[in-house]
Amino acid sequence: MRAVTIRNVPEEVHRAIRVRAAQNGRTLQAEMCDILATAVKPEGRVKLGDLLASIGRKVKLTDEEMAVFERDHSPARAASFE
Incomplete structure (x- = not known):
């Protein structure tokens, strides 16, 4: 799997993703992968x-x-x- 670095993520966005990851029982990385996959390949x-x-x-x-x-x-x- 490829690695991606995203720079200058606003603190409130980072915090919201961390909260969302915790709510879904995922790591921050897994949550971000899910967000990206959903954005580019919707159901x-x-x-x-x-x-x-x-x-x-x-x-x-x-x-x-x-x-x-x-x-x-x-x-x-x-x-x-x-």
């Missing part, structure tokens, strides 16, 4: 592939046509700027 978010597949089902695409929406879950290759 109700719509994933593009799922949305396209849903549309495909609604218009009754064939299995062959739906295969276009199957995703490759392999890691992305790093960009090369050479």
Whole structure:
């Protein structure tokens, strides 16, 4: 897991996160990870592939046509700027 340093956090924000962590039975670090994850990956978010597949089902695409929406879950290759 990557490490992130956040500088100049206002004291009242730091205190509020510490309180929230205690209320949730987590460490300060675990609470901050949860806050960040919730901010960037909310539960109700719509994933593009799922949305396209849903549309495909609604218009009754064939299995062959739906295969276009199957995703490759392999890691992305790093960009090369050479």
